[in-house]
Amino acid sequence: xxxxxxxxxxxxxxxxxxxxxxxxxxxxxxxxxxxxxxxxxxxxxxxxxxxxxxxxxxxxxxxxxxxxxxxxxxxxx
Numbered sequence: 001x002x003x004x005x006x007x008x009x010x011x012x013x014x015x016x017x018x019x020x021x022x023x024x025x026x027x028x029x030x031x032x033x034x035x036x037x038x039x040x041x042x043x044x045x046x047x048x049x050x051x052x053x054x055x056x057x058x059x060x061x062x063x064x065x066x067x068x069x070x071x072x073x074x075x076x077x
Contacts, residue, residue, distance in 0.1 A: 002074040034061035
């Protein structure tokens, strides 16, 4: 897989794709919900993009992270 962890603390975990043009962030909000955000820079081969989902459980949020990492993974790695 072409993703590596660039941040992990008690609120935020963030992964960056190996080409540096896409990040996925998992954030635990004070209200108890979880937010998953994908940010794709315009320099990416796929072009600029942004996605965000709010979920009720960490398990559901981590499923979204895994699905997006698979969907936005680099083909040749």
